[in-house]
Amino acid sequence: MMRALRALLPLALLALASCAPMVMVAPGPAAVRDDFSVTVDSIWNRLTYPGIVFMAPGASEIWTAEGIPLDVLAFYIGVREGDALGRVLERGGKPLASYRAGMTPHEIVELYEQLVTQDGSAFTLGRLAPHRFGGADGFRFEYALTRKHDGLALSGVAYGAVIGKRLTLMAFTAPRMYYFAKYLPRVEAMAGTAQIKY
Amino acid sequence: MNGLSRALCGLAISLALALPAFAQGSRADGFTRLPPGAKVMLMPPDVELYAISAGGIPEPREDWTRAALQHIKELYRERKAKAKVEVVELPDDGDETIEELKRLHGAVTRAIALHQSGQFALPSKRGKLDWSLGPDVGVLRQKTAADYALFLHIRDSYATPERMLAVVVGALFRTIVMPGGRQEIAASLVDLKTGQVLWFHRLQRATGDLREREPARETLDSLLYDAETSQ
Amino acid sequence: MPPRFAHPDPASDEGGWWSQMDREEQRLRASGFLIRDKALNEMVSGIACRLAGAHCPDLRVYLVRTPLFNAMMAPNGMMQIWSGLLLRMTNEAQLAAVIGHEMGHYLERHSIDRIRSAKTATAVGHYLGLALGAVRSSNAGHFANAADIALIAGFLSYGRDQEREADRIGLNLMTQAGYAPLEASRVWEQMLEEVRADPMEGEDFWRASILFATHPPARERRETLAELAGSAGGRTGEAEYRAALAAQRPAFVSDELKRRKFLQTRVLFERLLKAVPDDGEIQYALGEAFRMRDGVGDAQSALDAYRKAQAMRGSPPELYRSMGLLERQRGQHAEARASFARYLELKPGASDAELVRRYMASE
Numbered sequence: 001m002m003r004a005l006r007a008l009l010p011l012a013l014l015a016l017a018s019c020a021p022m023v024m025v026a027p028g029p030a031a032v033r034d035d036f037s038v039t040v041d042s043i044w045n046r047l048t049y050p051g052i053v054f055m056a057p058g059a060s061e062i063w064t065a066e067g068i069p070l071d072v073l074a075f076y077i078g079v080r081e082g083d084a085l086g087r088v089l090e091r092g093g094k095p096l097a098s099y100r101a102g103m104t105p106h107e108i109v110e111l112y113e114q115l116v117t118q119d120g121s122a123f124t125l126g127r128l129a130p131h132r133f134g135g136a137d138g139f140r141f142e143y144a145l146t147r148k149h150d151g152l153a154l155s156g157v158a159y160g161a162v163i164g165k166r167l168t169l170m171a172f173t174a175p176r177m178y179y180f181a182k183y184l185p186r187v188e189a190m191a192g193t194a195q196i197k198y
Numbered sequence: 199m200n201g202l203s204r205a206l207c208g209l210a211i212s213l214a215l216a217l218p219a220f221a222q223g224s225r226a227d228g229f230t231r232l233p234p235g236a237k238v239m240l241m242p243p244d245v246e247l248y249a250i251s252a253g254g255i256p257e258p259r260e261d262w263t264r265a266a267l268q269h270i271k272e273l274y275r276e277r278k279a280k281a282k283v284e285v286v287e288l289p290d291d292g293d294e295t296i297e298e299l300k301r302l303h304g305a306v307t308r309a310i311a312l313h314q315s316g317q318f319a320l321p322s323k324r325g326k327l328d329w330s331l332g333p334d335v336g337v338l339r340q341k342t343a344a345d346y347a348l349f350l351h352i353r354d355s356y357a358t359p360e361r362m363l364a365v366v367v368g369a370l371f372r373t374i375v376m377p378g379g380r381q382e383i384a385a386s387l388v389d390l391k392t393g394q395v396l397w398f399h400r401l402q403r404a405t406g407d408l409r410e411r412e413p414a415r416e417t418l419d420s421l422l423y424d425a426e427t428s429q
Numbered sequence: 430m431p432p433r434f435a436h437p438d439p440a441s442d443e444g445g446w447w448s449q450m451d452r453e454e455q456r457l458r459a460s461g462f463l464i465r466d467k468a469l470n471e472m473v474s475g476i477a478c479r480l481a482g483a484h485c486p487d488l489r490v491y492l493v494r495t496p497l498f499n500a501m502m503a504p505n506g507m508m509q510i511w512s513g514l515l516l517r518m519t520n521e522a523q524l525a526a527v528i529g530h531e532m533g534h535y536l537e538r539h540s541i542d543r544i545r546s547a548k549t550a551t552a553v554g555h556y557l558g559l560a561l562g563a564v565r566s567s568n569a570g571h572f573a574n575a576a577d578i579a580l581i582a583g584f585l586s587y588g589r590d591q592e593r594e595a596d597r598i599g600l601n602l603m604t605q606a607g608y609a610p611l612e613a614s615r616v617w618e619q620m621l622e623e624v625r626a627d628p629m630e631g632e633d634f635w636r637a638s639i640l641f642a643t644h645p646p647a648r649e650r651r652e653t654l655a656e657l658a659g660s661a662g663g664r665t666g667e668a669e670y671r672a673a674l675a676a677q678r679p680a681f682v683s684d685e686l687k688r689r690k691f692l693q694t695r696v697l698f699e700r701l702l703k704a705v706p707d708d709g710e711i712q713y714a715l716g717e718a719f720r721m722r723d724g725v726g727d728a729q730s731a732l733d734a735y736r737k738a739q740a741m742r743g744s745p746p747e748l749y750r751s752m753g754l755l756e757r758q759r760g761q762h763a764e765a766r767a768s769f770a771r772y773l774e775l776k777p778g779a780s781d782a783e784l785v786r787r788y789m790a791s792e
Contacts, residue, residue, distance in 0.1 A: 130783055
């Protein structure tokens with residue numbers, strides 16, 4: 001097997017040349033996708049291969065300030081009626097409940113909770129309140145997560161809005177100790193500039 | 199990125215991480231070495247030695263782990279004594295803040311290992327070692343009167359090659375990469391006044407044996423070389 | 430009862446296993462999933478201590494927040510009980526039955542025998558590293574991987590003789606401590622009922638529960654237990670059990686719902702309601718199970734369940750919020766407004782009050 005791996009190495013290096021997993025997000029307006037943008041006041045890092053992040057399975061985009069094992073800013077953009085918010089963590093895992101147009105924020109929070117607790121992490125909802133987001137009357141909620149695999153306590157804040165029956169959610173999760181408070185103001189400011197364009 | 203190049207990218211990344219030997223060492227801006235007379239606190243090392251069977255399940259080997267722990271502690275003290283640096287140990291009293299700090303440190307270590315350089319380097323870090331545990335490290339300072347703390351993470355296992363590739367991508371963001379059959383050691387020195395990680399050294403290789411004294415010395419030397427006293 | 434066990438020579442193989450279990454225990458003490466509730470811990474430790482008699486000083490009981498039915502005791506005296514099991518017991522006697530059974534294995538050193546007789550180091554590692562390390566982070570990822578458990582179950586299953594012995598000892602310990610021994614067979618009866626609720630989910634449950642997988646509840650065992658118990662009376666301790674569990678139960682119930690194994694959950698909740706018909710918290714939770722499953726006809730079943738809960742003791746204010754959500758979904762806006770209003774009345778400081786007021790205003 002090791003020999004096979006070594007043989008593949010040249011091919012790998014070739015492929016590597018065109019892989020740039022982490023890309024800078026410079027201060028200023030940033031298009032997250034064609035139909036969603038935020039204005040950023042400091043440098044963030046964008047992961048161009050979001051599929052491998054197990055903390056936000058199926059997110060449209062993943063950003064991080066200091067690294068995926070620490071903080072994750074996940075965007076779920078334009079989720080359609082009948083689709084799950086994200087994706088199942090492990091193949092053959094229990095299917096996720098689908099988003100329904102007309103769902104209340106309470107029910108959307110339940111979707112989010114189901115998504116991020118697939119690995120056995122424990123989720124506790126904090127404050128849930130109305131909040132302008134993306135140019136619409138949306139909602140904002142706070143939460144705590146105890147991450148299963150290392151037992152680290154995480155804090156989170158998420159913003160969501162439904163426009164034209166499609167749901168967009170932006171969720172920031174970081175260690176409760178030091179990191180969450182460090183980045184919360186930047187995340188709040190960013191959320192305030194969000195524009196949903198579909 | 200279309201489906202094929204995504205797949206290739208994923209594969210390439212996993213292979214890159216499976217490369218046989220890797221040493222990563224870095225220092226925060228402005229830090230060169232521990233001053234003589236410094237007091238370093240040795241955090242209870244997080245050590246685990248495993249054998250990985252064909253079934254893919256790592257079996258902790260208690261005897262190996264205990265031996266490794268002992269060698270490391272003794273060897274570290276020897277090194278520091280030579281450099282006139284005092285080593286104190288933290289009483290393990292189950293303090294909740296300290297437990298949380300240990301967990302946070304684990305995550306910071308994984309972030310540094312993944313993102314400081316290499317494929318997943320964070321552009322925002324500009325290649326520098328710039329991570330912190332935050333001001334909660336003050337509790338460590340209070341308990342030991344130390345100025346610095348050394349954290350050690352060691353995962354050492356012996357695995358079949360079949361196991362290797364299967365775990366790499368899946369484990370990518372969950373833990374220090376553990377394809378198996380290798381040593382994965384990370385050491386970091388933290389400034390207890392600020393929480394800043396002053397230096398970080400990581401060793402990932404297929405050789406090395408922590409279960410015996412002299413090979414363990416070699417491992418520690420490789421890990422800590424150039425870190426403090428250019429030894 | 431055998432005399433207390435001495436700490437084995439650290440150089441011996443048993444000594445090695447012991448020190449590994451000690452380290453597992455250290456990790457467990459620092460775990461974010463450990464339940465620290467004083468009343469609950471005191472009740473469980475109290476039962477364990479009473480059963481253990483002279484061995485009491487060697488016992489350390491840990492309660493772990495995991496919504497699976499599991500209890501285990503390591504040869505170094507460490508006992509783990511998971512919250513899924515605590516939720517499923519209806520009285521002290523049932524918990525005593527489980528603890529007594531595990532203690533039977535401990536007193537007869539069955540696990541030491543199993544470890545010793547294991548042909549390879551592989552098996553030893555499995556038992557020690559995985560069976561005991563359920564809550565710790567492991568390089569293999571989180572614990573409840575079906576393949577892992579099948580492996581452990583295969584390895585860890587005690588022989589039938591050992592099971593019989595543990596059952597017998599457990600019953601003796603229970604009875605000596607004054608508990609009604611008939612409750613022991615009830616525990617397994619209840620588990621079977623839950624598993625039978627859905628053959629598919631049952632497979633999963635079996636596999637996800639170490640205790641269940643390693644202690645196949647053969648009908649014969651239930652019957653033997655019932656026979657051995659005979660007509661002996663004794664304490665059941667329902668009230669004491671419920672009182673000690675009260676503070677943590679809402680969290681355990683919530684964890685149970687989040688498993689999304691609704692057929693089993695329904696069987697569990699209906700059983701708890703049969704034992705205590707006036708339990709508003711569980712009746713509400715039953716409604717939640719329907720609402721969350723959201724299958725055909727579930728919204729109506731949920732509403733029916735909530736309405737029943739209204740008159741019951743201890744039903745939480747969230748009951749009205751859930752009713753409001755469903756009524757709103759069905760276009761019953763006047764009813765929804767009334768339900769939301771009642772929620773806000775009962776919980777004026779609710780952290781989602783503003784949002785709920787928006788729901789009321791929006792129609």
